[in-house]
Structures are given as C-alpha cells and as structure tokens.
Amino acid sequence: MKIATFNINGIKARAQALPEWLDEAQPDVVLLQEIKSIDENFPREIFEERGYNVETHGQKSFNGVAILSKFPLEDVTRGLPGDDSDEQARWIEATVVNDKAIRVCGLYLPNGNPVPGPKYDYKLAWMARLKKRAQDLLNTEEPALMAGDYNVIPQPEDAARPEAWTEDALHRPETREAYQEILNLGFTEAFRARTRAPGHYSFWDYQAGAWQRNDGIRIDHFLLTPQCADLLSDCQIDSHIRDREKPSDHVPVWVELDA
DNA sequence: ATGACAATCAGAGATTGA
Numbered sequence: 068m069k070i071a072t073f074n075i076n077g078i079k080a081r082a083q084a085l086p087e088w089l090d091e092a093q094p095d096v097v098l099l100q101e102i103k104s105i106d107e108n109f110p111r112e113i114f115e116e117r118g119y120n121v122e123t124h125g126q127k128s129f130n131g132v133a134i135l136s137k138f139p140l141e142d143v144t145r146g147l148p149g150d151d152s153d154e155q156a157r158w159i160e161a162t163v164v165n166d167k168a169i170r171v172c173g174l175y176l177p178n179g180n181p182v183p184g185p186k187y188d189y190k191l192a193w194m195a196r197l198k199k200r201a202q203d204l205l206n207t208e209e210p211a212l213m214a215g216d217y218n219v220i221p222q223p224e225d226a227a228r229p230e231a232w233t234e235d236a237l238h239r240p241e242t243r244e245a246y247q248e249i250l251n252l253g254f255t256e257a258f259r260a261r262t263r264a265p266g267h268y269s270f271w272d273y274q275a276g277a278w279q280r281n282d283g284i285r286i287d288h289f290l291l292t293p294q295c296a297d298l299l300s301d302c303q304i305d306s307h308i309r310d311r312e313k314p315s316d317h318v319p320v321w322v323e324l325d326a
Numbered sequence: 327a328t329g330a331c332a333a334t335c336a337g338a339g340a341t342t343g344a
Binding site: 076077079080101103127128129178179180218232235236237270272273274275276277284286316 | 329330331332333334335341342343344
C-alpha cells in the first residue's frame with residue numbers, strides 16, 4: 068500500500084498539478100494539507116472519478132486537511148483532541164481497511180512564526196496535544212502513522228542553509244525538542260529510517276529562486292508506530308514535480324507499506 | 327535591512343505562509 072502526504076497550498080490552485088501527479092504516482096492513500104477550502108467547495112469529483120473515497124476537514128481561506136483513499140475509510144474523526152476551543156482545521160484521521168487495518172492521521176502543524184509571540188505559543192501547545200494523541204496511538208499496539216506538514220526541520224542536514232533557520236519557529240531548539248520528544252515515545256521517522264544522506268528536501272520557497280538553487284528544507288514527515296514500521300518497505304520524496312507548471316511550494320512524500 | 331512569491335478573499339490590499 069502506497070500512502071502519500073502532500074501540502075498542496077490550495078486545492079483550487081492545484082486543480083491541474085494534483086490530478087497529474089495522482090495519475091502518474093498512483094498512491095492508494097493521500098493525506099492532503101492546506102486545502103484552503105470549506106468542505107462544501109472541495110472538488111470531490113476530481114478524486115471520486117479516479118476511484119478515491121474522500122474525507123475532508125476544511126475551513127474558509129486557510130488550513131484544511133483531507134484524506135483520499137482507494138480503500139474504505141472507517142471511523143473518521145476530525146480535529147486534534149485536547150482543546151475544544153481550537154477552531155483551526157489541522158487534523159483528520161481514519162482507519163484504512165485493506166489486508167490489514169491501518170490508522171492514518173493527517174496533520175498540518177502550525178508554522179509558529181513570528182517568534183516569540185502567540186503563534187509560537189500555539190505551535191508548542193499544539194505539539195503538546197500531538198504528543199498526547201501520539202502516546203494514545205502507541206498504546207493501541209496497532210499499525211498507525213501520523214503524516215503531514217510538521218513545519219519542523221528536525222536536524223541541520225534537513226536544510227540547505229541551516230544557519231538561516233536557527234531562530235525560526237521551524238528549527239528553534241524548543242521546536243526540535245518537542246518533535247524529538249514525540250519520536251522518543253517510540254516512533255520511526257520513515258524517510259530517515261531509509262536515507263541518511265543530506266540534501267533531501269520537501270519544501271522550496273517560491274521566492275528568490277529557492278528551487279533553482281536547491282535552497283530547500285525537509286518539513287513533511289511520516290511517523291510510524293512500531294507495528295507500522297515493521298511494514299515499511301520504502302519512503303521517497305517526489306521532488307521532481309516542484310519543477311512543473313504552477314506547483315505547490317511543497318512536494319509529495321510517500322511510504323510503501325506491506326499492507 | 328528589506329523584499330522577493332503565491333494564495334485567499336474580494337474586488338484593493340491586508341493576511342498568511344515558511
């Protein structure tokens with residue numbers, strides 16, 4: 068089973084580029100972030116005509132996450148637990164049912180800039196809630212994953228110019244420590260489980276020719292529970308589609324699971 | 327030091343992103 072995550076930076080703006088990638092990459096499941104659409108306006112037919120089930124958790128203008136799946140989706144829930152007053156659409160989860168059942172969580176972790184300030188406080192609070200949900204997932208002892216735009220540069224080798232990010236919300240020590248705490252609960256980060264080399268990124272800014280200069284960062288991640296990590300056979304970044312017409316500033320990351 | 331670029335909503339330019 069091939070499962071991908073892709074921050075598309077607006078479903079309307081990606082009406083060409085997203086189906087083109089789907090048709091060539093043929094993922095079974097896709098976790099989308101930044102759909103920037105309310106549920107009623109999400110163009111479900113683009114995906115349903117390709118055989119995907121569609122579950123969305125959108126809001127007007129910003130944020131918004133969704134799951135596409137060629138297999139049935141069960142027990143869909145929306146919103147990260149832990150704060151009923153949080154109205155930002157950044158979390159959706161469902162169980163994908165095929166040979167094995169896998170709990171998949173799609174997330175769009177807050178950016179957090181500028182630092183310091185309320186947006187960074189929100190990011191760290193959101194990460195504390197994520198840690199709680201992560202522990203609950205581990206306690207199930209079932210195959211599960213949490214994937215999406217983490218807005219975290221885990222290590223210096225995950226940025227072309229790490230020195231430019233030292234004070235940024237994506238790479239500050241508090242951010243990296245909060246992310247590492249979640250990993251330390253017992254998760255496997257799929258890309259680094261298979262590729263040690265630097266120079267692999269999932270985001271390039273639109274500005275200043277960042278893509279042409281390969282001035283990127285790796286911020287889109289798959290975290291797997293031990294039962295899910297046992298199924299991992301591959302993890303790749305489809306960086307080539309960043310070079311196409313009207314691309315997102317992120318590219319897809321995917322895993323292949325023996326499930 | 328700043329802006330660069332893109333998307334959204336709106337119908338100009340502010341806001342958000344990373």
